[in-house]
Amino acid sequence: MQLLMLNLIRSSRLSARAVALILMLLPIAQALGQTPLQERTVIPIDWECEFYFDQLLTPADIARQHSTTHTFEKIPNSWTTYRNDRNEPLPAHSYATYRILCPVKNPGRSQRLALYLPLIHSSYTLWINGAEEYHSGKVSAVPFEESPRASKAIIPFSLPAGTPGAVDTVEIVLQVSNFNFPKAGVVFAPRLGDYETIVAEQGRANMPVNILLGLLLTLLIAHIALYTLVQNLKTHVWTSVLLLFLMLSVITVPTSQLLQIFPSMGWNLYYSLHAAGRLGSMAALLMLLHNRYPYSFPTTLAYPLAALGGLATILTTLLPASLYISAYAIGIAYLVAGLGIAIVWVLPRAIKKQRHLAVGTLIGLIVLGISLAIDYINASHGDTSHPPYSLLTVGILAVLFTGEIVLETSNSVKKMRSLVINIRSRYQSHYGDNQKLTEELRREQSQRKSLEEAAERRQWSDEGERQLHQVIIRNLDDLQALCQSSLEKIAKYLKSKVGLLYIARLSPETNELGLVLFASYGLDTAQRAKYETCAIGEGIVGACFLDNTARIINDVPKTVVKVNSGLGRAVPKSLAVQPLESDSGLVGIMEFGRFEGYKEHEEEFLKRSALQLANSIMHVNSNEGSRKRIEQLTEALKNATGVHSATENRC
Incomplete structure (x- = not known):
């Protein structure tokens, strides 16, 4: 975009000189076009x-x-x-x-x-x-x-x-x-003559107006484009406003084609446009001079004069044209006063301070004032056979003034471009360091997040073990209650839908070691009867006991225990089988099932809970064995005491 604007600025500077040359040649072309044949065939009725x-x-x-x-x-x-x-x-x-x-x-x-x-x-x-x-x-x-x-x-x-x-x-x-x-x-003055000559004459009279309109429109587009690029330059704003009002003034001169294009236009609209163009142009010119030479044309003088012109412009568009024409002399006085202030006071002070284009602007405004006076005299005599001379001056002034503004804007754009390149190079030099810092920050954030998650998992596991320990303490005197309460606590804490706890026992009939169901969670009576015993090495539970290895199974076979729910009986999607291994040896097996998979920290919790529960089971078993031996000894002593008493009695 910046390169495009720079090319536009360069081309506009070249085109400005060309257009100025064309405008200066217009009167010569017009004079050459007025041949003796036209003078003989066209009669001004005067x-x-x-x-x-x-x-x-x-x-x-x-x-x-x-x-x-x-x-x-x-x-x-x-x-x-x-x-x-x-x-x-x-x-x-x-x-x-x-x-x-x-x-x-x-x-x-x-x-x-x-x-x-x-x-x-x-x-x-x-x-x-x-x-x-x-x-x-x-x-x-x-x-x-x-x-x-x-x-x-x-x-x-x-x-x-x-x-x-x-x-x-x-x-x-x-x-x-x-x-x-x-x-x-x-x-x-009307004009009478050959039809083709009259039409050609009017075409030649309209040509300078059309050229000037095209020039002003081109400059307007250029200034709008420059303002979008360099928005802090108010000069482009007021130059664009001035160009708009100048275009309005140009299309309402007597030689323009406005009334031919819009034949039904009323007098009120025509004179409103005519007056608004002139008064608005002067107000915009004063504001432009203030922005260009603020020290030579202070705000205390520029703003009231421009506001007066703006108010007059608004009134001419709202009031009937007859009132404006009645006060035509006031509008002329405002134009003369504005030109006089610019020529006599503003621009000479700017020249003393050696401001750019002040001399050219002063000469141009003097020529413009003379041209307007000549046009006024010609109009008072009814002469509309040629374009107003002020159009030529307006065109040259617009080109020169705009050329200087474009040149300054070009320099500003160049400085901006060099600044952008400098900033970009600095950014690129620091970009690598910023990337490294960003990556390090991301790693630190990831590590912090991992540590926080690990701490949360550890806290969760510790809390589960604490709750399980309380359950175990309350049930150390009853193995059955210990197993059932501990299984329910672990199952609920893991949010499992089903749970089974087996303990290894010798069969009294066969004197072989097997697994006996001591506790269950989520099973009905029929399921408890079905899974009451399990042989070593049989099924998932028997194989886990034989291998003494914990297993997490996500693809559960349909033959595995089903879960009872409000929707019926369904096979859990994931199983966790954990051996109950105490410090003294293997005690039994725990099995849990649920519909979502078990996570790594849950597996670790299950392993630590199994160790705690297995040691408690061994402790309860030892206590029960000791109690039974004591009971046996007590019974033996009772029996021996009874025999001794009977012998003494016989004796």
Whole structure:
């Protein structure tokens, strides 16, 4: 993105010089285009004509009423400059009829002519040689019935063939009514001539406007793009605003094609755009100068002037155009004051401080002021045959001023790019160290987590052994109760669904060692009877006792004991078989089953619990054996004592 913007900046600097050269050559091209042929074939209508004030007449009315009161007045001019019999200026809000006679040399063949009508205040109907050809708005002698409309038109018509070299007369009758604006009637000069020449002339008049619009639009896009890249430069913001208002001013000059593109545009909208463009341009220019030269144009002066222009711009878009035209002199005064402050005070102070482009901007604004004055004089004489000279100055100023801003932005972007490269290199140099630190931190976190989990598992196992020890202490005098209570505690602590505890015993019948079920958990009566004994080496339990090896089985066969639940009887998914090996030897086997697998720390807990329980079982067995021997000895002593007593009695 940065490379793209740098290329855009470089190309814009080159294109700015090219566009400035094109703009300076426009008047030369325009002068070359005005050949003697055009001068002979296009006639500006700027002579006296019949003027019928307070009368709306058709060509037929004029032909029938030769004695109709009229005067001869020069056009172009607002009829407010004409005077009545009492030497008073005519009122602007009224209506009138113009009859214009134009001499045309006949070439001896039919020819296609055209009449170009510029802006006429404020509605009109046109007849050429007795035929109604065009109307703009609705003409009326009653104010509330009139419908004004702003329009420019090229009206084609044909003249029949006649005597070669003879002079024919084209009669133009124009009804005009105005009840809205202080200027009235034919304010700008119409032009009569060959149709193709008139069209080509208007095309040449529109060409500088179109070129300038394209230039301003290009600069606007460039500044918006630059602002998105360097958002801390307010200069781009105000330059973009200035370019927008300049475009609005350009499209509302008399030679623009705005009214031809939008023929139904009303006077209010046209004059609102025209005024907003000029006033807004001056307000934006003042803010731009303040941002460019803040020490030469302080905030205390720049903000009030710009705010005044912004307020005036808003009011012109909201109020009727007639009010703006009535206060036209105030708008001109604001423009003159803004240019005067910039030329006389701001830019000379900036030049003293050797600010960039201050000299060029000062010269450009002086030329712009002169161009605006010339354009105002031409407009007051009704001359709209060429584009305003101020357009050329605006174009050159825009290119020069924008070129300097683009150059500064280019330098800023270069500095930013070098800063980014420097930061990136530093980042890359520290990236490896950061990666190592990150990896070490991750390892430490993983180790800490493992230690915490190990501590939790150890705490869990210790708690289980403590609870089992309490159960064992309470049942040391009864082997059956010891086995049952201990099995239930271990099964519940492991969340097992089923549990069995076998102890090795000699069979009285066969005198062979076997496993006898001493305790169970989760079995019904039938299951207890089924698994009451188990031979050594038979099944999983017998094999575990024979091998003296703990086993965890996850793929349990269907023949293994089933678990009773609310859903029926199901085979557990995982079995844990743990030998009960005491310090003196193997005592028995514990078997547990549940639906989820046993974890490593649970296996360790089961192993330690088995050792504790096996030692307790051996202790209880020893106590029971000792008790039985004592009982046997006691019984033997009793028997011996009884025999001795009987012998003595006989003796």
